[in-house]
Amino acid sequence: MRKVSAAVSLFVFWILLSGYFTPFLLTAGAVSAILVVAFARRLELVDPEGHPVDFSGSALVYWPWLFKEIAKSAWDVSKIIVDPKLPISPVLVRVRSTQASAVGRVTYANSITLTPGTVTILAGRGEFLVHALTAEGAASLAEGDMDRRVTRFEGAR
Amino acid sequence: MIETGAIAALLAMMAAVAVAVVRQRNLFAVVVLTTAYSFLMATALAALDAADVAMTEAAVGAGISTVLLLGALHLVGSLEMKPSAGSAVPLAIVVVTGLLVAYGTYGLPAFSDPDAPMHRHVAPRYLQEGPKETGVPNVVTAVLASYRGFDTLGETTVVFTAGIGVIALLRRRRPGEQEDKP
Amino acid sequence: MIYAPVIVALLATLALGLARAFLGPTLFDRALAVNAIGTVAMLLLAVLEFLTGRPEYTDLALVYGLLNIVGTIAVLKFFRVGDLGKEGTLEEGDTR
C-alpha cells in the first residue's frame, strides 16, 4: 500500500515537472516511478519514516497553525533585527518533548527550528536542547503548546 | 534592462568571491566560498537563458565538486601554506591574460545577434526539424540527448555520480548494523 | 516593473550574505551564510524566470534547493567525521 502511494506520488511529481502529456512520455514516467520504488524497496527506504503518508490528515490541521506561528515569530525577530539597540537575550533551555515516535520528535524539533527565534541544537528522547534568541521566546516554548499540538498530530493517524 | 543590471551585480559579487577565495588561507572556508560562487554563477547563467548550463553548473559546481574538494582536503590537510615567492609576477600575468581575453571578446559577434555564424549553421535545422526527428519536445534536450548523445553520456555519468554521492551522504544506519571501526 | 523591487532586494541580500561569508569568523558562520545565499539564489532564479517569461523553468530552482542542502550536509559531515565515506554516529534515538 505504502509502495503504491510512493509510486503514485513520484508519477505525479514527474507529470508536474514535465508538463507534456504524450503517451510515450507518460509511459516513461510511470515506468521510472515504478523502477525508483522497486530500487528504493531493495534499499529499504520505503518505510513509515521514508514515506510517512499516514500523517497527511493530521498535517492539514497542524501545518496551518505552524505557518501562523512562523509568521508571528519571524515578525518578532525582524523587529529585533531592525531595532538599533538589538534587544536580544539569548538563552539555552532544555525543553520537554512528549512524542513517542521518531517521526513525532523530528516534527517537533523541526517545528522549533523553523520558527525563527528558536533552534533545536540537540534532539534527544524526551528532552531537546534549544537555543532561543530572547528569554521571552524560550518561555513561550516552555509553556508546551507546540509540544501538545505535535503529540496530537502524531497520535491522530 | 533590469536583467542586465542583475547580471552585472551577480558578476561583481562573483569577482568579490574570487578575491576572497585567493586571499583566504583556510581551505575549508575556500570550499564553502566556492559553493557560493557556483550558486551565483548558475544564477547568472540562468538569467542569460542558458538553463541547461545553469543546471550543470549548479550540479557540478555546488554539488559534486564540493564533495570532491572535501575529499581532497581529507588527504592534504586544510591549511594553505604561504607562497614562498612574492605575488607581483603572477598578478601581472593574470592581469595581462585577463585583458587579452577581454580584448578577444570584441572579435565575437554581439550578444544574441541573430546573424552570428553560430545561429546560421545547424541551429535552424535543430529548431525546425528537432521535434520531428527526435520526438523530444525540448530543443536543448533533443540536441543533448539525441544529436550529441555520446557527448552527453559522459555528462550523465557525472550527474549519476552526484546522485550516488547524495545517497551515500544521506544514508541512514539501521538499528543493529555495525559500524566498521577504522 | 513588478519584479524590479524584489530583484534589487534579493541582490542586496546576496551581497550582505557574502559579507558574512567573507567575515566568518568560524566555518559555521560561513556555511550558514552560504546556505542562505543558496536559498536566495534559488528565489532570485525563480523571479528571473518569471521576468523572462519562462515560468516553467522553475525546475532549475528546485535543483538548487536540493544541492544547497547536500552541500551544507557534506561540509558539516566532513567537519564532524573527517571523512565522507564513514558513517556519522547515529544511534537509535539519540543525538546526545
Next chain:
Amino acid sequence: MTPLEIVAMVLLTVGGVFCVIGAVGLVRMPDFYTRMHAASVIETLGAGLVLVGLMLLAGFTLASAKLVILGALIFFASPTATHALAKAAHESGLEPATGGEREKGPE
C-alpha cells in the same frame, strides 16, 4: 497593472524586504547561534512571501505547482540544515553567548 499584479508586487516586495532584514541580521548579530535565527527569517517569511507572490502571478498552472514543491522543499530541508549546523557547532565546542544563565531545566 491589474489588481492581481499589484497584490503580487506587494507580496514580492515585502518578501524581498524580509530577506534583506534577515541578511542585515546575519551581519549584525553578535555570534553564530544568534545569526542562525536571522537566517531563518530569510528561509521562512522571506522565501514564503516571494513564492506566494510568484504563485499569484502564475495562476493555476504547472509553474505554480513547481513553486509549491519548491516551498515544500524549503519547508522540510531548511530546518534540517539549520539543525545540522547548530548541532555541529555545539559539538565542536562553540559556546553561545548567553546573557548569564545557561541550561535551565524544563519548567
